[in-house]
Amino acid sequence: MGISARQNVLHLVVGANLSVIGVMLLTHHHYFFWPPQPAWITALENDSAVGFIGLSVGIAMIKWALGPRHSVALNRFLIATASAYYTLMSATEFMHGLFAPMGVPNMITSGVSELALLFVTLYMAKISPTEDTKEDDSVN
Numbered sequence: 001m002g003i004s005a006r007q008n009v010l011h012l013v014v015g016a017n018l019s020v021i022g023v024m025l026l027t028h029h030h031y032f033f034w035p036p037q038p039a040w041i042t043a044l045e046n047d048s049a050v051g052f053i054g055l056s057v058g059i060a061m062i063k064w065a066l067g068p069r070h071s072v073a074l075n076r077f078l079i080a081t082a083s084a085y086y087t088l089m090s091a092t093e094f095m096h097g098l099f100a101p102m103g104v105p106n107m108i109t110s111g112v113s114e115l116a117l118l119f120v121t122l123y124m125a126k127i128s129p130t131e132d133t134k135e136d137d138s139v140n
Contacts, residue, residue, distance in 0.1 A: 009065075011124070013120075019062070057081050079125045
């Protein structure tokens with residue numbers, strides 16, 4: 001594992017998780033089933049775009065972590081998008097787990113996991129660099 005990857009382990013973990021969630025949502029178009037009305041809500045939640053966003057952000061985050069250049073602006077965008085994605089996913093899964101007729105314990109478990117990953121992305125935002133580093137900077 002290169003030095004860039006060792007310095008950005010959280011990016012790799014979050015990126016891999018987002019990629020897996022994205023693939024799951026791309027391949028399972030009936031994952032979300034609550035609320036039952038109006039139907040457009042579940043149609044929107046189960047749309048391929050939701051899975052594609054997760055997959056795209058996950059791959060971009062992994063590529064950012066492994067790449068030779070680290071754009072602060074791109075990092076901010078990726079972390080903010082990942083945070084929003086985890087917020088949406090955990091809130092939706094908690095709604096399923098709490099209000100679905102038969103109760104869905106796996107949705108509650110997923111919601112808790114994604115809430116934890118939301119806190120990880122917020123921590124990443126806190127510790128991320130605030131300025132682009134110059135490659136020609138000398139060590140003080």
